[in-house]
Amino acid sequence: MPQRKSIPFEMFPRKFKMAINGMKNPRRGRKRYSETSIRSVINAVGQYLYVLGRAGLPPELSYDGLGAFVDYLDGSGLRNSTCLSYMAGVQAVAKEVKYPATARRVILGDCAFYRDAFKLEVPTKIRKLAANPITLADIGRAAVKAREQAYDAATTTRRRTLFIRSGVLALLSLLPARIGDVTRLEIGKGISRQDGQWRLQMTSGKTGYRHNGPLHDSLTRYLDDLIMFGTKGSIEFHYAQRMGTPLFSTELGEFLSPRTLPYNFKAATGHTPHIVRTLVHDALAEHGTYGADLARILCGQTSVEIAKIYEVHAARFRAQKGQKILAEIHLKALQKPSSISIGGARI
Template sequence: MSAADGAGRQRGPGPRCPVSRADLPGWMRDVLDAMEKGRPRRGVAAPPESRWRAVTGVLRDLVAAARRHGLAEEIAEPTVAAMLADARARGVGEASLGTHMSVLRLFARYAGRGVAWADASSGIDMRTARSVLAAPAMRPYRDAAAGLLAEGVRLSDVKLVGRWLALSAEREGAPRERDVEAITGQSEKKARTLAFTLHRLDPTHADLPLLQGWQRTLASETRTRKGLRRPRGPRPREHSVPVDALPAPMQAQLAELAAPGDRRHKPWKPVSVRNAALPLCQVVHEARAVGAPETICPESMQAWLAALKARDVSARSKASMLHTIGIYASRAGLDAEEQDRILREEAFWRKQARGVPKRKERHLAENPLTLVDVAEAARARSEAAPGLPRSDHRRAAWLDAAALALSIARPDRELDFTRYVVGKTLWRTEAGWESDLFSSKTDVEVEGAVWDAVGAYLDDGILLGADPSAFWRLYHEREGAAYFCHADGAPMAPGRVRSAFLRCLGVRSHLMRTLWFDEAAAWGEWGLMAARTLAGHRSVLTAGHYETDVAARARISAMQEQLSVHHDSLHAAHTGARAAAPDKGVA
């Protein structure tokens, strides 16, 4: 049977191919005629007769895809990617697609057109590093790619990026997920390698969000297929509404509190307005749940307090939220009777909270911790990083050490760590590291140079085990990205920072402020002033709570020492008396 006879047959599922052999470009028909006559071209032997029908069928599909998507009728990456996507949409299996690709590469080498695609898409890419870097698509990144190869990056990873850049350069318009699938297939590892290596070449490349999204999709599918994803349990009950869902009068009152005006109170700072809105959102949510008025009234407050009790919220937290609502009620000019009711409720829960230690205080009592322990944990985590087998584990270890060290020098909450951007809020100069960040809770600006001892850990978070001579190149690659980020450049979530502190210290980062006041207690008033600055306390009242707690712990510690000395002296006296007494044995 000739190729012309087989061209009229429709094989596989899906609609009939609209392109016949007569509709193929002239150069394709000429090469097919030479192939059927067994003529070699440019020293390349013609494909065997058993492949003729498959060659003709693949070329018809290729031309049909090119005309359907407005692409060049050539054997090139965009056209082949479109052909594969159409074939998958028709339900063609991956094994058949692999055969199509092999046949197309055979024809491309015989025809002498599309050879670059055939070499790049082959399962075994035989190109040398020199030929890879000489490709037109790699020209803007030639020096950076050569630097990666010198650092030990695999040539196959650079080849993968080169194939993607070639496809991106040939395609008109923005690439799509099917283009990524044509390069990486369904391999999550290939997708991750492509995204990571391209990020190292150009951290601002426009295709990175697409590649990272495809990698996350494949990773999620892989976890589901392998049964690694935990089954979702029932969603936790919501206990708040968004700020923009508050009633219009309440939103207007909050906006008025932040606006400058002729009032006897100063305008609230944005962070104070945000903190005031949190309990109000909870009150409105519970009011809607029971059908009460969406205002500060006895019915809505009673429903809210009942919800707090069901959630086992501590008395101290209840008093704090009631204090915020009370200030809002006073500034917003609510009913005087309602204000008195809120104040009485707050006073009740303040009384209930007396003598009940905070969770972090109980942890400190059971597991004594100092700033020296935090520094030792950072050092141990950094020293253990080079010996870890996986690169993502080494990266996590160096960033954990940087977070622990930075928490000693900066009053950062978990959310603040995720807001450090290299070159903007956290930057490096020849003199060392500096930062400028507003606290997410108190809105206090913390700026200035970072201690040199902490800067060494920040350097490690940039180098990630690379040679120190490559620091500035790696630093410039990371500029504009989050310092605490994953390998694909995506910022870490606050929960990731929280887990680092829990894993290394057993506590969350907010305990650092208590440790600073414990450390400063021995230095008198000057030490407490330094602790207020390091802890980022804007309010003297807040700092006073910490200072009172420190003084109480110091008194308890001193009393325990005195009791211990007294116990030892009593024990020694009692032991001596027993030794001096005569033996009253039986005669």
């Protein structure tokens, strides 16, 4: 696979810069793009401009440029979902700069091709789940195991690491929030403890969804561990000392590296933290629309379309639930006394 390179935003042609800035701050009535979408567009256009430069083509939208870009993507070994993301980013800018509609149909055609090919691919998360099956209960058990190991740890550094691992496993098993949002939680600001109960007041950095309410009592001991780290004394005293510091923190009271919590989660489960969102959607699938709504709320997802992406086995679980309901109906019907009579005899 050729090495992927990208032209930085600062080196974009003025026309492209203006288009993307317009997407960041749209006029009234125009579509508003999320920060994540803007980053995706910048990445796609940066890739496009890199390919143009490599091919000796001018830095603009053109048939030749688009053709070279598609050839590059097809030869890159990238997944079709990634190729679709790149073409969709170029399409968004093409629309913003008013690239001719007839010419944009070429881009839309390429998007449609990658979209159809993507639908035939087996998603990475399905392959990973098949190779390494896991449930929410497994994650909970891993949290218990890490906590037990923490109390038996020989060094304070090892003990701290295991309490952090136990805490993130327990928290995500009941609250499938984005790992970036969890990493940034601050005591007294995003998460607080009052009258022996922990409460969450967090806004998702990606969707803007607001989590606001008490956390389940079963999480209390794991979150308390992140304050005490196995020491004796008053939780209230230590909590007061930690006000304004990260929930998941270094020994100096600073934020952990963005890689630390994902590493700890994967070390315990073999999966990245993102898997909990799929597991929650699948676990609640058998409860129908109500379950789907609960999963979406727990994951902080703002649309049904986005939530659907996270379902892997949900359709099978719903089908099993449907069969169970039908079986109960059939059983009741079969147990009713027969009203059929043959020759005066009831059968």
